[in-house]
Every structure is written in C-alpha cells, then in structure tokens.
Amino acid sequence: MTYQLLRIKPDQHVLALLFCSTLALYNFSMLLSRPKEPKKSPFRRVRWIFGHYRLTVTLTIIAIISLIPLTLFLSVSSLVLLFFLGVISVAYNLPLFSMNEKRFGLRNIPGLKLFLIATIWSLSCVLLPIVETAARHEITISAADTILLVGKRFLFIAAITVPFDIRDLFEDRNHHLKTIPVMLGERKAYLFCQILLLAYIALLLLFTKVPDANFWGLSLTIVLTGWLIFKSAAKKTEYYYFFYLDGMMILQYLCVLALNLIL
Numbered sequence: 229m230t231y232q233l234l235r236i237k238p239d240q241h242v243l244a245l246l247f248c249s250t251l252a253l254y255n256f257s258m259l260l261s262r263p264k265e266p267k268k269s270p271f272r273r274v275r276w277i278f279g280h281y282r283l284t285v286t287l288t289i290i291a292i293i294s295l296i297p298l299t300l301f302l303s304v305s306s307l308v309l310l311f312f313l314g315v316i317s318v319a320y321n322l323p324l325f326s327m328n329e330k331r332f333g334l335r336n337i338p339g340l341k342l343f344l345i346a347t348i349w350s351l352s353c354v355l356l357p358i359v360e361t362a363a364r365h366e367i368t369i370s371a372a373d374t375i376l377l378v379g380k381r382f383l384f385i386a387a388i389t390v391p392f393d394i395r396d397l398f399e400d401r402n403h404h405l406k407t408i409p410v411m412l413g414e415r416k417a418y419l420f421c422q423i424l425l426l427a428y429i430a431l432l433l434l435f436t437k438v439p440d441a442n443f444w445g446l447s448l449t450i451v452l453t454g455w456l457i458f459k460s461a462a463k464k465t466e467y468y469y470f471f472y473l474d475g476m477m478i479l480q481y482l483c484v485l486a487l488n489l490i491l
Contacts, residue, residue, distance in 0.1 A: 229481045230357045230377065232488070233442055236367055241301040242360055246352055248298065249314070252291035255284055257321050271466055303363035306356060313352055320344055342393065342408050346386035354378045380431055380446075384480075387424040388453060388473045390417055391460045395469060421457045425450050441491040445484035449476060 231238040258277055263269055266278035277284050299307060316334070323331035335341045354377050361367050393407040394417050409417035428450055436443045453476050460468060 229477075229484065230354050230381075232481065232484055233377065234358075234361075234367065234369065236361060239357065239360055241298055242306075242357055245295060245298040245302070245310075246356070248291040248294045249310075249317075249352075252288055252295070253317050255288040255291070256318075259284065259288070260321050273466065273470070303360060305363050306360045309351070309356055309359055313348055313356075316344065317348055320348075336406075339406060339408060339411060342386055342389055345389050346382045349385040350378045350381040354381045376431065376435055380428055383424045383428040383431075384450070384453070385477075387421045387428070387457065388476055390421045390424075391457055391473055392469055394418070394460075395466075418457065418461055422454055425454045425457075441487035442484055444491075445487040446480065449480040449483050452476070452479075 255277075258274070262278060263274065266274055269275050269278075299310070302310070320334045323333050334344055355374065358369055358374055358377070362369065390408055394409045394414055396407075408420060412420060429447065432443060432446060432450075453473075456472050456476065460473065
C-alpha cells in the first residue's frame with residue numbers, strides 16, 4: 229500500500245523481510261502463550277496451531293533464518309529502524325519487566341497494547357519502505373508527508389485492532405490485562421474505533437488537494453471498515469475478525485489498485 233500511494237516500485241527485499249518477521253513474531257507469540265490444554269481452547273486457530281506444532285515451529289525457524297540474508301540487502305538506517313522495531317516486538321510478549329515480584333511484558337502495561345501494535349505496524353509498513361527508498365535516493369519524501377502517511381496507517385490499524393480486544397474482553401479481565409475495552413467498556417470502545425476512523429477521513433480531506441483514485445479507494449474502505457466494526461458488536465465467529473477485519477488491509481490495497489487502473 230505504501231509503495232502504491234507513493235507511486236514507486238516495491239522493494240522485494242523489504243516485502244520479504246516484513247513477511248518473514250511478521251510470520252516469525254506471530255508464531256513466536258502463539259507458542260509463548262500456549263494454553264495448558266490447547267485441544268480444549270475455544271479458539272479454532274489455537275487448536276489448529278498446536279495440533280500442527282512441528283509445522284508451526286519449522287515455519288518459525290525458516291522465517292527467522294530467512295531474515296539473516298535479507299538484512300544484507302538493506303541500508304544501515306533501515307537496519308537501525310528494524311532493530312528498534314524488533315526489540316519492541318519481542319518485549320511486547322516476553323516478561324522482561326518486574327514489579328512487586330510479578331513479571332510482565334509491554335502488552336501488560338495498561339492501555340499500551342493497542343498503541344504498540346499500531347505503532348509497530350505503521351512504522352514497519354510505512355516508515356521502513358520510505359527510509360529504504362530514501363537511502364537509495366530513488367525518491368525524496370518530506371517529513372510532513374511521512375508523518376501523514378504513518379499517522380493514517382496508525383489510525384487504521386488501531387481501529388481494526390480494538391474489536392479483537394473487545395472480543396477478548398472477558399478473558400483479558402481474567403488475566404488482568406488492561407486493554408482499551410477493559411478500561412473504557414465495550415460501548416465506549418466501539419465509539420473509540422469510529423473516532424479513529426473519522427480522524428483518518430479528516431486527514432484525507434484536509435491534506436488531499438484534488439481527490440484522485442487513492443483518495444476514493446481509501447475513503448471507500450474506511451467507510452466499509454466502520455460498518456464492519458459496527459456489525460462486530462453482535463457476537464461473531466473468530467473468522468469474522470481474522471477474515472473480514474484483518475482482511476481490510478488487503479482489500480484496501482486491492483481497492484486502491486483497482487481504482488488507479490480504472491480512473
């Protein structure tokens with residue numbers, strides 16, 4: 229999406245590195261939070277992952293090993309950013325901190341989980357491609373435009389992340405994990421999602437001089453995202469979240485790409 233909005237050729241090494249690191253971190257998070265009896269988990273994906281434990285571990289190892297040669301193709305500035313993102317991502321799950329003889333990770337800090345996820349996604353998917361492209365002198369992007377792109381991606385990712393926490397509201401309360409829905413309540417959390425999306429639309433309107441295919445593609449998918457979040461207030465299966473809400477990231481790109489070909 230970032231390369232499409234900037235109208236530049238995608239860097240295959242950056243895309244491959246982000247794919248492998250995302251796969252490795254997600255699997256690492258799942259393996260680290262393994263329940264006592266995975267087969268009895270209410271979540272089908274948890275039962276599948278631990279039902280294919282060796283495959284999951286193998287894919288995780290392959291993804292981690294693949295990161296080594298991929299880093300050789302990136303600039304020093306990109307590697308510094310990746311190191312920073314990697315440290316935060318690992319600290320998100322690992323209980324590296326302690327207080328009152330209780331160990332915890334960054335995700336356990338009240339209200340921080342949502343912002344960590346949105347920050348990691350926006351910096352890796354927007355700032356990293358920009359930093360690498362700038363290092364190769366392929367394009368010059370102003371700091372204001374960079375902040376705007378990062379800000380919009382942050383708002384979008386944060387909005388589609390909150391419903392996952394609302395779904396896990398009861399479980400998070402039992403684990404004393406103070407997410408946004410736990411602190412605000414379910415209704416206010418849904419309202420918070422819509423406010424984030426309205427802020428996204430506001431940024432689009434304020435900083436778009438002439439509405440183009442990108443503007444209409446982004447606006448259309450943001451409206452659709454708001455509707456999906458509203459519909460998620462009713463009890464849905466986990467596939468509603470992982471297919472429809474998470475799928476909005478893919479649909480947004482496809483929609484923008486299609487409108488650029490048509491208009």
